Amino acid sequence: MATVTLEHVSYIYGKGTPFEIKALDDVSLTVKSGRVTGIIGHTGSGKSTMVQLLNGLEKPEGGRVLLDGADIWENPKNMQAIRFRVGLVMQYPEYQLFEETIEADIAFGPRNMGLDEEEISKRVREAAAFVGLEPELLQKSPFDLSGGQKRRAAIAGVMAMRPEVLVLDEPAAGLDPRGRDIILRGIREYGERTGSTVIIVSHSMEDMAAYCDDIVVMYQAKVFLAGTRDEVFSHAGELASVGLDVPQITHLALLLKKRGVPLPDAIYTVEAARDCLRTLLQ
Amino acid sequence: MTMNDIYIHAKNLVYAYREEDGLKMPVLHGISLDIKRGEYVAVLGHNGSGKSTFAKLLNMILEPESGELVVAGRDLCSPELTEDDLFALRREVGMVFQNPDNQLVATIVEEDVAFGPENLGVPPAEIRKRVDEALETVGMTAYARHEPHRLSGGQKQRIAIAGVLAMRPSCVILDEATAMLDPVGRREVIETVERLNREAGMTVITITHYMNEAARADRVVVIDDGRILMDGTPREVFSQPEKLMAAGLDVPQCTALVHALSEEGISLKGTPITTEECADLICRALEEKKNGNRNA
Numbered sequence: 001m002a003t004v005t006l007e008h009v010s011y012i013y014g015k016g017t018p019f020e021i022k023a024l025d026d027v028s029l030t031v032k033s034g035r036v037t038g039i040i041g042h043t044g045s046g047k048s049t050m051v052q053l054l055n056g057l058e059k060p061e062g063g064r065v066l067l068d069g070a071d072i073w074e075n076p077k078n079m080q081a082i083r084f085r086v087g088l089v090m091q092y093p094e095y096q097l098f099e100e101t102i103e104a105d106i107a108f109g110p111r112n113m114g115l116d117e118e119e120i121s122k123r124v125r126e127a128a129a130f131v132g133l134e135p136e137l138l139q140k141s142p143f144d145l146s147g148g149q150k151r152r153a154a155i156a157g158v159m160a161m162r163p164e165v166l167v168l169d170e171p172a173a174g175l176d177p178r179g180r181d182i183i184l185r186g187i188r189e190y191g192e193r194t195g196s197t198v199i200i201v202s203h204s205m206e207d208m209a210a211y212c213d214d215i216v217v218m219y220q221a222k223v224f225l226a227g228t229r230d231e232v233f234s235h236a237g238e239l240a241s242v243g244l245d246v247p248q249i250t251h252l253a254l255l256l257k258k259r260g261v262p263l264p265d266a267i268y269t270v271e272a273a274r275d276c277l278r279t280l281l282q
Numbered sequence: 283m284t285m286n287d288i289y290i291h292a293k294n295l296v297y298a299y300r301e302e303d304g305l306k307m308p309v310l311h312g313i314s315l316d317i318k319r320g321e322y323v324a325v326l327g328h329n330g331s332g333k334s335t336f337a338k339l340l341n342m343i344l345e346p347e348s349g350e351l352v353v354a355g356r357d358l359c360s361p362e363l364t365e366d367d368l369f370a371l372r373r374e375v376g377m378v379f380q381n382p383d384n385q386l387v388a389t390i391v392e393e394d395v396a397f398g399p400e401n402l403g404v405p406p407a408e409i410r411k412r413v414d415e416a417l418e419t420v421g422m423t424a425y426a427r428h429e430p431h432r433l434s435g436g437q438k439q440r441i442a443i444a445g446v447l448a449m450r451p452s453c454v455i456l457d458e459a460t461a462m463l464d465p466v467g468r469r470e471v472i473e474t475v476e477r478l479n480r481e482a483g484m485t486v487i488t489i490t491h492y493m494n495e496a497a498r499a500d501r502v503v504v505i506d507d508g509r510i511l512m513d514g515t516p517r518e519v520f521s522q523p524e525k526l527m528a529a530g531l532d533v534p535q536c537t538a539l540v541h542a543l544s545e546e547g548i549s550l551k552g553t554p555i556t557t558e559e560c561a562d563l564i565c566r567a568l569e570e571k572k573n574g575n576r577n578a
Binding site (some may be wrong): 042043044065073146148173174176177178179203206243244245247248249251252255256259261269270273274277278280281282 | 327328329330380434435458461462464465466467491494495530531532534535536538539542543546548557558560561564565567568569
């Protein structure tokens with residue numbers, strides 16, 4: 001269990017050059033322990049920069065990044081320990097597989113942590129199970145796997161380190177609907193079983209609506225909205241006004257409300273819409 | 283439909299990849315379909331279904347194993363097909379791939395767009411004209427002198443499309459060209475190809491995982507395990523959510539809602555694709571119920 005806090009964090013790319021861009025502008029935020037938090041926003045809204053600050057890949061220009069209340073930059077020599085606690089899965093992680101077998105690739109992280117072979121093997125099997133990789137795939141070369149399977153192997157490699165905070169940048173991008181569901185469900189299951197804090201960055205409101213407890217909406221380097229899923233989606237109109245794609249079903253609920261159909265404020269899944277409309281139509 | 287209207291004719295098309303040990307890995311098991319000139323077709327299928335393989339056969343990046351394949355009047359299975367035919371075909375059938383960073387070759391946007399016609403030996407004045415027109419069409423004129431690597435993903439894909447347009451093609455194939463883009467970039471790319479289809483009559487084939495994108499096409503073809511599973515208008519295809527889900531796919535949320543309600547015994551007549559259609563359908567049902575109550 002771990003809480004991540006950003007305190008007045010700012011970050012600037014290309015400082016002092018004509019290309020200077022403020023990626024994060026005085027951002028304060030608490031990501032609650034043991035929950036799945038989605039970070040959503042346009043390209044350039046600062047969300048990828050934010051996740052790279054969480055495990056010290058980037059250092060904030062101003063403000064502090066706290067892990068359970070302690071500044072992660074307090075003792076920079078300790079950064080390796082921080083990175084063991086905060087695991088980061090970057091975009092398109094399947095390009096980072098490098099070992100001869102999937103098993104060896106997943107084992108790379110835990111081995112670097114100095115765990116014994118028995119524990120490593122246990123972690124590998126456990127992580128593979130989270131992402132739904134069949135045991136017989138473990139002895140295969142990454143070259144023999146499909147794109148979706150490789151993606152899952154790469155995510156398992158970070159899960160096997162059992163980080164207290166698991167951060168994933170666009171884990172489902174480019175996958176077909178079934179592959180997307182397997183990965184997102186596996187990530188949720190990792191959070192539930194280990195009690196870890198999970199942070200998912202995504203463009204897809206529909207995925208966020210289906211798999212996250214809390215949602216943070218980034219817009220132009222600032223936090224635009226943050227709260228539980230219900231709280232955030234009750235502002236569907238505002239989300240649409242800044243050009244964010246609310247799920248089609250949320251858009252439908254907004255339209256119906258405008259036409260006088262009595263619906264609650266936050267409808268973001270097909271199931272919720274079905275239940276509300278069933279009552280009205282029966 | 284006369285033969286002239288048919289842009290792509292495929293019959294019993296078979297393709298197999300060859301493994302290291304010489305064994306064949308069949309991917310397409312007899313695809314038969316005709317695509318008309320000027321049609322806007324979305325091809326759906328899960329990863330590994332064979333949909334990208336099908337696309338790569340259309341401009342001979344891959345060669346069919348057996349079957350018939352005629353594209354833009356050229357028989358691609360004919361033993362008499364020459365290298366010149368192949369180059370002519372690739373000029374006519376342009377492809378845009380998934381990763382925006384893998385398909386731009388020059389350091390300046392307009393030079394990248396000029397790359398294709400330069401290789402064809404098009405005279406410089408004509409190249410200038412084509413590049414300007416192509417950039418205009420994709421709405422990137424203001425970026426002609428920019429460096430591609432500083433553009434957004436959606437802008438890069440529009441430059442890739444401009445590069446294809448500068449070859450004066452009659453068909454554009456997007457092979458998951460929106461998969462790596464954010465919603466804004468995706469919209470930019472889709473609106474660009476839809477305009478090409480509507481205004482220039484270009485044949486557009488888009489391979490995608492996004493159901494909302496497929497819903498905008500004239501026709502949706504679903505490929506599953508190397509075979510055509512479904513082929514029809516978006517409405518016809520999306521009215522069978524179980525079949526799509528069994529193939530690892532989805533339907534738009536509004537379509538799923540109407541289906542979910544029907545499973546609860548509340549049947550709304552029709553398969554709405556867009557949000558507006560769905561809202562109309564629900565409002566009408568609520569209205570009918572109110573009137574029914576009054577009469578009762």
